[in-house]
Amino acid sequence: MKLLFDSEGKVNYDKLDKDTTVEDILKAIDIFLNSNPxxxxxxxxxxxxxxWSVEIDNICVNRISNWNNEDSSDFVRQRLVKKRNYYREFDQYVLNKEKNCHFITEENYCTIYEQRPIICRLYICIDKSYRYNVVRELIGSTYLQALIFEEEMRNNSISEDLIKEYKRNPAVFAKGYDIALNDILNYAEEEGWLYDDERDELY
Ligand code: SF4
Ligand code: SF4
Structure with a gap:
């Protein structure tokens, strides 16, 4: 897939294939931003x-914590706070801050650029098409919810049934962003985040 400006001058993508991964989308964004800095x-x-909130996902926390479960939980406890996502009706973690992101310098450099949250990687401050925004939001929601689930599994003794339920989220215990967008869309449908006819419009 490739990002481009559509006929309305909005950032859009050409097409999604059945095997497009989240990583493919992130690479397409990087290529687009290289050409349109x-x-x-x-x-x-x-x-x-x-x-506004800086929403933090599981891969970001695990990478910053070098994939150490204890360090990941410390990071969550010390730096993040739970916030309800009322649109999707689930809890997510955001940076515990008043204004500036903790990771921005005076000169506008992100000090965790390589490990920055997926929500930052998906953000483009130019008008975007409806379908780009839907894809972006569903990817973000899936990874944000995965941090809540991973953190609960790390710190609480929960039932096998609940663990099975949490593992339906394809981003839970993922090692990166190389999971199929199709899996995210399937999950979004199961969760009632996406309807059949909306999904057809995304391809
Ligand atoms: S890009 Fe970096 S500095 Fe900016 S909000 Fe994201 S984590 Fe913070
Ligand atoms: S709003 Fe954010 S992404 Fe856009 S130019 Fe400013 S710093 Fe860069």
């Missing part, structure tokens, strides 16, 4: 210095 260094209204 954003003026981050001189940006006075930096998106990293706003009051």
């Amino acid at each position: 954003l003026p981050c260094e001189d940006c006075e209204e930096s998106c990293c210095k706003k009051a």
Whole structure:
């Protein structure tokens, strides 16, 4: 898949294949932004210095913590706070901050750039098509929910049935973003986040 400007001047993608992975989408974004760079260094209204939430996913936390379960839980306890996602009706973790993201420097450099949250990797501060926004939001929700589930499994003795339920989320215990978008869309349908006819429009 490839990102491009559509006839309305919005960021859009050409097509999704059945085997497109999340990693493919992230690479397509990087390629698009290389050709259409954003003026981050001189940006006075930096998106990293706003009051809005920085949502944190499981891969980001595990990478920052070198895949050490104890360190991951410490990071969650010390740096994050739970926030309800009322749109999707689940809890997620966000940075415990007032304004600036903890990882932005005065010069607008992200100090965890290689491990930054997926939500930051999917963000483009230009008008985006509806279907790009749907794909972005479903990927983000799946990985954000995965951190909640992983953290609960790390710290609580929960029933086998609940563990089985949590593992339906394809991002739980994933080692990266190389999971099939199809698996995320299947999960989104099961969760009632996506309807059949909406899904057809994404391809
Ligand atoms: S991505 Fe953020 S920092 Fe970069 S130009 Fe857009 S708003 Fe500014
Ligand atoms: S993690 Fe990095 S890219 Fe994301 S909001 Fe913070 S400084 Fe910005």
